[in-house]
Amino acid sequence: MGKGQNLIINGSGSYPGGIYDKVSIRGEGMIVTDVECSAFHVYGTSEAKDNVKTGLVKIMGEAEVKGDVAANDTLVMGTLVVGRNASLKKMKVFGLLEVGQKLSGDVATIKGSISVKGDVEFETFDSSGGFDIKGLLTADKVKIALRFGQSTTEEIGGGKLSSKERKTRSSRSEERKGLFRPK
Numbered sequence: 001m002g003k004g005q006n007l008i009i010n011g012s013g014s015y016p017g018g019i020y021d022k023v024s025i026r027g028e029g030m031i032v033t034d035v036e037c038s039a040f041h042v043y044g045t046s047e048a049k050d051n052v053k054t055g056l057v058k059i060m061g062e063a064e065v066k067g068d069v070a071a072n073d074t075l076v077m078g079t080l081v082v083g084r085n086a087s088l089k090k091m092k093v094f095g096l097l098e099v100g101q102k103l104s105g106d107v108a109t110i111k112g113s114i115s116v117k118g119d120v121e122f123e124t125f126d127s128s129g130g131f132d133i134k135g136l137l138t139a140d141k142v143k144i145a146l147r148f149g150q151s152t153t154e155e156i157g158g159g160k161l162s163s164k165e166r167k168t169r170s171s172r173s174e175e176r177k178g179l180f181r182p183k
Helices: 169-177
Strands: 007-009 012-015 022-025 028-031 035-042 045-048 052-059 062-065 069-076 079-082 086-093 096-099 107-110 113-116 120-127 130-146 152-165
Parallel strands (some): 012 028, 022 035, 130 152
């Protein structure tokens, strides 16, 4: 990835894209052209007008990328909005991820929620959060735990699929009392 200087935004402003080692935004920052870097961290609010290519994405605040995002490791604890495609090899979402077109990668762990207007394709897709996928969800291993809210997709294709509905408080207590026996 990038081997240039660091881009550190601690206040607010608009900066050019380019090749950087690390990009860190702790205030409110806009990057106006493509950016390539080894690490892209957002603790405040950011907007990238074009594409972001990086080794590590860490979003603790709010980030919007108008174009595509390509990353090896992604951690979203805040909100990440991608205008077009997101290629995220290893992804953990504890907050919100919205993708305008296709989402793909190797391993997806969702404990927050994702919204994708196109297809989703991973080797392993593990969700105990919520998802809204307008296209096809494809993965070799799909694990869905329906715990929070609602999860929807047009179609699921995969090698191994497991789903688990959360137990309600009353069913857990009935199970402990011996009144509820799973089939």
